[in-house]
Amino acid sequence: MIRLEESAILKRKIRQDDVADLGKPTWALTREAIKAGRVDEALKFIEYGAFENQAMHEGVAAMLSDVLTHLATLGEGEVEKAWRLRYNDRIKKWLQETPGLMENLWLFIEFQRGLSANLTVTEEPDRYVIKSDPCGTGGRLKRTDRNVTRKAYPWSWGKSGILYYCTHCCIAYEQVPIELREYPLKVMLPPEKSGAPCFHLVYKKPELIPEEYFTRVGKKKTKK
DSSP, X not given: OOOEEXXXXXXXXXXXXXGGGTTSOHHHHHHHHHHTTOHHHHHHHHHHHHHHHHHHHHHHHHHXXXXXXXXXXXXXXXXXXXXXXXXXHHHHXXXXXXXXXXXXXXXXXXXHHHTTOOEEEXXXXXXXXXXXXXXXXXXXXXXXXXXXXXSOBGGGTTBSXXXXXXXXXXXXXXXXXXXXXXXXXXXXXXXXXXXXXXXXXXXXXXXXXXXXXXXXXXXOOXXX
């Protein structure tokens, strides 16, 4: 039997099913409830399933932040090396398979929706602006004196005090694409304090990207 009920000890709802049912995915229960016309039950499972996913994601992000913080004790440059190991080939493949502006925009927004972020998307004459308030990962991570860059680097947008976790956006979406095709996939304005919004700027043409967004990551603008 499935039982999504309040736990007095945990102070929230959690599935307290019979042992044989505990392993059944919440999304499978959601589909079953929808097909059977049990709308209220389905809505409860949707809310709980979203909570499960967000809790898992935030836990993984926090764990990765801790790993990066430890890695930085060996030298902050090791953080850059780790991100490049992950993203150099991935971004090269991305650029080969997804060359279109709108496809990239849709993918960026799809990913942010998956983080349960509060999103707004606006179109301006030269660009699309995605506001994530707060950022679904960096905006929710707890900041300490240990998990942010101690110095300013091109891979931290030329700033100190940037979460090590957030620097992957600089490397993956700005530095590596510039190295491969001369302009970024998108320009990031990362959160500089917990709970602050993050902005993603997707320019309609590379010529429209301001020069400052190249120089801050140690690159030169070539498409003018």
